[in-house]
Amino acid sequence: xxxxxxxxxxxxxxxxxxxxxxxxxxxxxxxxxxxxxxxxxxxxxxxxxxxxxxxxxxxxxxxxxxxxxxxxxxxxxxxxxxxxxxxxxxxxxxxxxxxxxxxxxxxxxxxxxxxxxxxxxxxxxxxxxxxxxxxxxxxxxxxxxxxxxxxxxxxxxxxxxxxxxxxxxxxxxxxxxxxxxxxxxxxxxxxxxxxxx
Amino acid sequence: xxxxxxxxxxxxxxxxxxxxxxxxxxxxxxxxxxxxxxxxxxxxxxxxxxxxxxxxxxxxxxxxxxxxxxxxxxxxxxxxxxxxxxxxxxxxxxxxxxxxxxxxxxxxxxxxxxxxxxxxxxxxxxxxxxxxxxxxxxxxxxxxxxxxxxxxxxxxxxxxxxxxxxxxxxxxxxxxxxxxxxxxxxxxxxxxxxxxxxxxxxxxxxxxxxxxxxxxxxxxxxxxxxxxxxxxxxxxxxxxxxxxx
Ligand SMILES: [Zn+2]
Ligand SMILES: [Zn+2]
Numbered sequence: 001x002x003x004x005x006x007x008x009x010x011x012x013x014x015x016x017x018x019x020x021x022x023x024x025x026x027x028x029x030x031x032x033x034x035x036x037x038x039x040x041x042x043x044x045x046x047x048x049x050x051x052x053x054x055x056x057x058x059x060x061x062x063x064x065x066x067x068x069x070x071x072x073x074x075x076x077x078x079x080x081x082x083x084x085x086x087x088x089x090x091x092x093x094x095x096x097x098x099x100x101x102x103x104x105x106x107x108x109x110x111x112x113x114x115x116x117x118x119x120x121x122x123x124x125x126x127x128x129x130x131x132x133x134x135x136x137x138x139x140x141x142x143x144x145x146x147x148x149x150x151x152x153x154x155x156x157x158x159x160x161x162x163x164x165x166x167x168x169x170x171x172x173x174x175x176x177x178x179x180x181x182x183x184x185x186x187x188x189x190x191x192x193x194x195x196x197x
Numbered sequence: 198x199x200x201x202x203x204x205x206x207x208x209x210x211x212x213x214x215x216x217x218x219x220x221x222x223x224x225x226x227x228x229x230x231x232x233x234x235x236x237x238x239x240x241x242x243x244x245x246x247x248x249x250x251x252x253x254x255x256x257x258x259x260x261x262x263x264x265x266x267x268x269x270x271x272x273x274x275x276x277x278x279x280x281x282x283x284x285x286x287x288x289x290x291x292x293x294x295x296x297x298x299x300x301x302x303x304x305x306x307x308x309x310x311x312x313x314x315x316x317x318x319x320x321x322x323x324x325x326x327x328x329x330x331x332x333x334x335x336x337x338x339x340x341x342x343x344x345x346x347x348x349x350x351x352x353x354x355x356x357x358x359x360x361x362x363x364x365x366x367x368x369x370x371x372x373x374x375x376x377x378x379x380x381x382x383x384x385x386x387x388x389x390x391x392x393x394x395x396x397x398x399x400x401x402x403x404x405x406x407x408x409x410x411x412x413x414x415x416x417x418x419x420x421x422x423x424x425x426x427x428x429x430x431x432x433x434x435x436x437x438x439x440x441x442x
Contacts, residue, residue, distance in 0.1 A: 146281050174240050183246055
């Protein structure tokens with residue numbers, strides 16, 4: 001019977017991305033040996049996230065309130081909106097501590113072949129938000145891959161004839177890398193996006 | 198076993214944290230799904246080589262019957278970046294991709310389809326943005342591809358008696374003449390221009406296709422007929438059609 005319980009935990013853990021059977025086993029047996037309060041804290045955090053987490057009504061970041069902390073922050077520049085694909089992208093950009101504007105999460109990227117059409121993303125909401133709040137710059141920070149790039153082009157078109165400035169994060173070579181290892185597309189994009197020094 | 202082939206990336210699907218499942222049209226092994234470890238990481242050795250439409254030399258590892266061979270190397274021959282840089286063009290090309298994914302069986306070598314796909318990408322990339330003929334070029338792909346996989350509509354005459362006619366029956370994928378069609382549902386009425394253009398696009402040397410100029414009306418009628426036929430044949434709606442309308 002004990003094995004039934006642990007088997008159950010292993011099976012549940014394998015639902016997580018990147019967790020195979022072996023890792024799940026290791027985790028399950030680790031949890032088994034953990035102090036009870038620590039293990040329960042994990043379980044509680046999971047259920048809290050599921051009970052309380054929701055999307056910010058303005059930017060679609062994850063929050064536990066109607067409006068997220070970033071949107072509520074009076075110190076932030078409300079005239080700049082950085083557009084990202086997923087809420088997790090906000091965490092990464094925030095960690096860089098460079099951007100002080102607001103965000104807008106699309107909750108995905110355009111990919112008609114996978115059935116992800118513009119109306120499945122929060123693009124209309126973005127257009128409305130920019131128009132309603134007199135935003136003066138929209139920075140598109142979708143992924144530098146085909147889906148992200150097509151999404152960026154689509155958003156650009158949505159603001160045709162609108163006074164807002166639409167910018168795209170630069171393409172470049174990853175810092176700390178060697179130019180020799182860059183492929184031709186990455187390199188030509190980096191050249192195209194060069195700047196005067 | 199390590200296998201190598203020229204290939205065109207058709208579709209990528211994110212898998213776990215930074216991996217990808219890549220569907221490619223290979224020259225030597227047909228359509229193959231393969232697993233690529235970590236291409237989404239900033240410093241991946243795959244770089245941009247697994248982006249859709251990239252024409253490259255691939256190496257993959259796995260038994261012939263392996264469910265998901267593993268990509269070990271990908272060297273770009275031609276990136277076709279110019280197509281991805283033009284949204285409208287890219288959306289049109291994804292119609293070709295979707296058709297191929299839906300109707301081409303996996304792991305069956307079709308060198309003719311590979312070469313066709315590649316020529317079409319070359320033609321589209323060669324277009325200047327002002328003189329974009331990708332609508333016609335994509336249509337050409339659809340027509341030739343359907344012929345190659347044996348799903349082409351039959352427009353040269355009645356499926357039953359061979360007599361020429363203009364009534365196309367989606368359910369039969371064919372023209373059926375008035376006499377033979379007694380009691381059948383309403384057909385799609387095609388104009389003589391559409392039937393003639395279809396025949397030209399099917400048979401002409403692909404290198405001379407640039408000389409064909411179809412009127413907007415013929416083009417949209419022919420596309421409409423073909424897309425309806427494709428959706429009927431694939432038994433599902435074309436997802437890539439939605440965005441453009
Ligand atoms: Zn917010
Ligand atoms: Zn007949």
